[in-house]
Amino acid sequence: MNAQEAIQRTLADIAARDGDVGAFVALADAAQAQRECERALAGGGALQGLAVGVKDIFDTAAFPTSYGSPLFAGHRPRSDAAIVQAIRRAGGVVVGKASTTEFAFLHPTATHNPRAPGHTPGGSSAGSAAAVAAGLVPLAVGTQTGGSVIRPASYCGVVGFKPGFGELPTPGLKPFSWSLDTVGLFTADVGTMAACAQAISGRPWARGLKDGAAPVFGVAWAYPWDELSASGRQALERAVAALRAAGATVREIDLPAWLGPVFQAHDAVQGWEAARTLADEYAFGRDRLSPILRDYLAQARGITDGDYAAALDAAAAGRAALDGLFDGIDVLLTPSAPGEPPAGYGSTGSSSWNRAWTLLHVPCLNVPGATGATGLPMGVQVIAPLRQEALCLKAGWVLEQALSRPPREGRDPASGA
């Protein structure tokens, strides 16, 4: 099967199966996909005609772009977002737009979780995570302002990668919070992620992925934002045991005291900026916003300058102190989400395990495979220092390999010690 046939088969597959998933809100027609595929193959990019789903928070000239809001129903941007052009240049074929919560906030989409029927896929990049989880596309693009890549990846049991802030191009993304909005990717496994992220970014992030010594992993058992849930603890213990069984070094660390204020600071940064970013929609389209977003923006308008300035100070201080956090370790492991995906579709879950890292601008990767107490997907998050995307992916690959081996007999994989 050549690339053209593969793309057409992908479209047919999505048409046949996405009714049950609800991952896509717009699809290429056959002729459009053929043109895009010809262009992708002619460019010789490394992705070689790979089918890609793009979160509907990015501008696309070839697809309607509604940012998950009725205010933009039928909107057709004049040009493509930079990430769409980067995908095309890398040889990828955008086959459709994946669902996003309204303006990438919390109002749920109609998307189902292919790995946890009856449970939320998470948000805001719901369609991107679900499309990869359902095997509809091998690669999808999302964004994270709080936990909108890592959380849905964890809930849907796929790999989600949020590189550092600004590492993948943001132009043409409908902004929510300009100090936080970060472009990320979804794939089924870490090897595919590294190859795709390298091809799209043009950065050597896949270099040395499977070579050399394993990174030193750090793990903490107490966090400033929440206690470990039973599922979070089980996933983390399983990851630690698997890494140790595979010969990797895992060090237990205490998280620095400044991390709590950084976590708290995320609220003020996001709210202050969102109130300004969506000021037009709030002023002229308030009645067509969801109640959860309308109330959030109304409340966010009350965040004081002092709150915002103090939050930026806390973030800057945290970034300046990151060397201390990573002292003696290469990467940090935490749960990717509070637990397994919540039941039902009324909420997309909580970003509490992601917000501080988003504000710190560090690369984060969800590695699936640890599973929670109920057997539903529960991911482990690999967090690396600023600008260490390659290290983040390498550590994720080591963890993925370790988790794929069966636990040894005679050893308690949940000891955590």
Added chain:
Amino acid sequence: MNAQEAIQRTLADIAARDGDVGAFVALADAAQAQRECERALAGGGALQGLAVGVKDIFDTAAFPTSYGSPLFAGHRPRSDAAIVQAIRRAGGVVVGKASTTEFAFLHPTATHNPRAPGHTPGGSSAGSAAAVAAGLVPLAVGTQTGGSVIRPASYCGVVGFKPGFGELPTPGLKPFSWSLDTVGLFTADVGTMAACAQAISGRPWARGLKDGAAPVFGVAWAYPWDELSASGRQALERAVAALRAAGATVREIDLPAWLGPVFQAHDAVQGWEAARTLADEYAFGRDRLSPILRDYLAQARGITDGDYAAALDAAAAGRAALDGLFDGIDVLLTPSAPGEPPAGYGSTGSSSWNRAWTLLHVPCLNVPGATGATGLPMGVQVIAPLRQEALCLKAGWVLEQALSRPPREGRDPASGA
């Protein structure tokens, strides 16, 4: 005259006089301006119906928005940029769109320099600077990626303020380089600037503007990007002499060695990102780009990942070392541009005196009034540490006051010592 009458008079004045200036590319009609003025006054914002010009690089639902490019002729965005909403919320009335060079790069606009007939107004925020210089509006909005606020302000003899990166909201700005694009403002004097910047930002940047001890000014006589021109030296010497005559402390400093690599790094950061940001326009509209932009993007596609990564490293190292640069001084003074505005309209001049500061993300302010060797406008740039916008404005106010006094007899104002 009430605010409504003032706005209508402003529109009539622009209609009568802008033919000679060419600052505006779109104007409100009377009914539109009246509605906007009613809304501004009803909101009770501090600007109280002040007329504002907005660079045509920002999305506006009420005006066509072409980003200075025929590729977007007649384009009408669905929503307003965040800065437009911030102006409205502050009580400002957007009366029109000010000319921008093509996508805020170097291809000149048809704008003339009201303070230097026959000379460029600079760019890319040409219309914004010229509109304020001609007295058509008291406040205009621009952007700076290299030197696109400070340079046209210097050439047009007005105050230009580029706060730190991300300090004024960027959503709805047509991006060029996402690590550099910064929103800035133009006014006739520093007091108006501080009041307007505070009202629009919601930050206490005007607090203490005229109170307390004068900041300690630093001045350097050697720079890594260029030698001081005769006009640059004259302007700087005049500023130093005026400050000392007014009782302020001015310390001579040597600039740190890392500033040269930061200056060099700007090229790679801007080029790498612009090649990705304008990838759609390059792919599908290359024949309607100006030669200067087309050639730039073609060349920028060749910037390697290694160049970009090294440039980001240099920028990060510079930001981390800024405390050392400001050791013993509060703010730094440099020329705002290589010299007076170049003759003719074929070039918008050079951003060499601005690029490093833009990449470092620090606040910069052009203070006019020093004049160059030819008597044409030649501004002095006040540079403050990160997050010190209020200090930058306060120092600018002190300098503006000092420059407004006639030089004392019996003292050489150009001694610089």
